[in-house]
Amino acid sequence: VSTQSTGIQINTEMRRLSVSEPLTRNEDCIFSGKKFNIFGLPEDEELELKRNIEQHGGVYHYRLTPETTYLVTTEDAIKRKSYVIRQAKELKVQIVDKSELLQCIKIKKNVIT
Numbered sequence: 237v238s239t240q241s242t243g244i245q246i247n248t249e250m251r252r253l254s255v256s257e258p259l260t261r262n263e264d265c266i267f268s269g270k271k272f273n274i275f276g277l278p279e280d281e282e283l284e285l286k287r288n289i290e291q292h293g294g295v296y297h298y299r300l301t302p303e304t305t306y307l308v309t310t311e312d313a314i315k316r317k318s319y320v321i322r323q324a325k326e327l328k329v330q331i332v333d334k335s336e337l338l339q340c341i342k343i344k345k346n347v348i349t
Contacts, residue, residue: 265292265293266292266293266340266341266344266345267289267292267293267294268293268294269293270293270294270295270305270306271294271295271296271297271301271303271304271305271306272286272289272294272295272296272297272304272305272306272307272308273296273297273298273299273300273301273304273306273307273308273324273329274286274296274307274308274309275300275307275308275309275313275318275320275321276309276310276312276313276318276320277308277309277310277334281334285308285334285337285338288338288341289308289337292341300320300323300324300327300329301327302327302328302329304324304327304329305329305330306329306330306331306332306337307320307321307324307329307330307331307332308332308333308334308337309321309331309332309333309334310333310334311333311335314331314333
């Protein structure tokens with residue numbers, strides 16, 4: 237903890253954690269205006285995918301809603317037709333395989349088919 241001349245104490249660790257990454261360039265915002273939900277991935281993969289989505293202008297939502305643009309999941313989860321997959325179809329949310337999303341990020345393409 238450090239003290240500034242104003243007498244306010246700042247927790248340097250919290251300050252470091254709250255600093256945002258630099259804004260992405262416009263051409264990197266391939267998911268601008270898109271809202272994503274992730275289902276059926278291990279936690280570490282979900283966190284990495286969430287970071288990638290946000291770095292490319294997308295917004296991550298914890299819950300599947302009618303405002304969700306894409307549900308990102310695995311091919312296996314799609315085949316199992318779980319409740320979340322059925323709910324996404326009812327809400328007319330586009331279901332995307334994780335590998336397809338990663339390919340879009342790699343080639344900087346915003347259109348997921």
